[in-house]
Amino acid sequence: MxxxxxxxxxxxxxxxxxxxxxxxxxxxxxxxxxxxxxxxxxxxxxDEVTNALERRVHHAVYGYTAISEDYLEAVKNWMRKRHHWAIEEKWICHSPGVVTALNLIVKGFTKKGDKVLIQPPVYPPFSQAVLNQERELVMNPLININGSYRMDFEDLEQKLSDPKVKMMILCSPHNPVGRVWTKDELNIVATLALKYNVLVISDEIHSDLVFKGRVHTPFAALSDEAAAHSIICTAPSKTFNLAGLQISNIIIANPEYRKNFLRQTHHFSLGEPNALGVVAAEAAYRFGxxxxxxxxxxxxxxxxxxxxxxxxxxxxxxxxxxxxxxxxxxxxxxxxxxxxxxxxxxxxxxxxxxxxxxxxxxxxxxxxxxxxxxxxxxxxxxxxxxxxxxxxxxxxxxxxxx
Ligand SMILES: Cc1ncc(COP(=O)(O)O)c(C=O)c1O
Missing domain, CATH: 3.90.1150.10 (Aspartate Aminotransferase, domain 1)
Structure with missing residues (x-):
């Protein structure tokens, strides 16, 4: 201990x-x-995060900063250890935040007139990311049964079957209702999304914060098909309280999707991390x-x-x-x-x-x-x-x- x-x-x-x-x-x-x-x-x-930041601050040069191999290894090991999810280092793409990534993804992976599905009640920037890019929102409201929430799969299938629905933004675990979706629930989402060729953006920023007895399943860990048709948004910011350091990891197995995402981040010059953010995140993933x-x-x-x-x-x-x-x-x-x-x-x-x-x-x-x-x-x-x-x-x- x-x-x-x-x-x-x-x-x-x-x-x-x-x-x-x-x-x-x-x-x-x-x-x-x-x-x-x-x-x-x-x-x-x-403490290890504070110590690593102190060491970095003493160097006192803060030029443009790259994502190091050590950083990628720390993220990869964390995903394997905490979530039994085997990722490759090259899948990890930088974004200053998940909300930035959501906006870039809606912009880069859909076009005007396309529809994007969300599951309210849900974190407000989901709908904003869709509306900001002038895409159409489709709602698949969660069902509240005596205070517990579940997904409405019948409605989900009906909405996903609309050929104009190109994307679904999943909140997993779900903010604000606190559900940690089970593997069975996520498998149904994956089956439907694959059936109707809908890209799943899984916002897993809360995935490290689950209570005893609950298990978070990364959407992309469900199957190779799910990995190939999804983008997983993760970050150390909720987990380790680093939100002000502006760092998130967008994990994309599909090389075509990755190319598209990196094009978006480079376009807006968002591909390089905050010099202190990477130091804090790496220390947190290694020692936190x-x-x-x-x-x-x-x-x-x-x-x-x-x-x-x-x-x-x-x-x-x-x-x-x-x-x-x-x-x-x-x-x-x-x-x-x-x-x-x-x-x-x-x-x-x-x-x-x-x-x-x-x-x-x-x-x-x-x-x-x-x-x-x-x-x-x-x-x-x-x-x-x-x-x-x-x-x-x-x-x-x-x-x-x-
Ligand atoms: C589901 C969800 N996604 C994203 C964010 C914010 O992410 P970021 O600060 O990386 O933009 C939050 C913060 O509350 C959140 O709850």
Missing amino acids: GKVYDFDTPVRRRGTASVKWDEADRIFQGEQLTPLWVADMDFQVP ENWLDQCITYIDGNVSYVSGFLKKNIPDFKWTPIEGTYLGWIDCRTTGLTKLQLQNFLIHKARLALNPGSSFGRNGTGFVRINLACSHRLLEEAMHRLQDAYMRAQTHTIHEQH
Whole structure:
């Protein structure tokens, strides 16, 4: 057993130009909000990452930087070790971020008039990437059965059978509903996508963050056919809290697709990494496993706490069981509040910055997304504030106040 990490002692982030902490009041138009929204962690990274960055900073020359063989080897080994996925180093393509990659992929692999399928409620940049390139969105909404989500395969087949649907963006594991899709579910997606010749873009940025007993299956690991008809978007940014260092790995087995993707990144001069990003990512992939395992356990503890607290004290805020990610999805529809009332209540009464569910798609209305990658103490404070505000609001009949 290596070092035992302390995730419990809060690290000051206010005043560090943090989007999550320093921009929350402005973005949500509130005051002194507790920021439990945008998906980064409040935790410090593994020591090995900090040490590697320190060494690199001492060199003090930051010229144009290449992706090294050592870096590629570290990514390859990580995929084999954590996901039993054998990739080749040449499959790994750089992009500063997954959202950048999604936009490039929609642009480079579809044309105007083509349709792209997504599965709401889902991470909002999916629909934006499609609309940014003036492609048409096709929705295959997830089904919520008593709080658990599954895919609607009948609807999926019907939509994929439209010859204009050329691409599907899969979120695996799924943000915001927290599903870690099973191999069986993914096999059905693969079968349908192959049957109707639809390219699958699998966003697996959350794949390292799955709870005990759950297994993430990379879409491209399903079969050689699935690998040949997909692009897998991965990154160390969620896993190791490196989002500000702008590095992701887009893994493409199909050489034609790879050529096309690299053409897109070169076109916009996005092919070379941030000099510090590669250093941090390589150290994280090489040495970060112990930190990550402890981090997942800590987040799992936060999940148990929040789900238990809501069930016991504010049952109108219903927890959705999650299997991975550090994002919770709370069903607030029983409160009877409208979208605007709910948002006003959270911001002005509970003073919490949470992502409104409606931003994830129409079937997210009435839900909120909460980020659990923070200290336990912060969540306790937030939960008690939510409970107190809700009790007060109920006695004052909040419905009439807005
Ligand atoms: C599913 C998903 N994809 C991509 C991203 C962001 O990726 P990046 O910062 O690499 O653009 C997020 C961040 O929350 C996410 O949840």
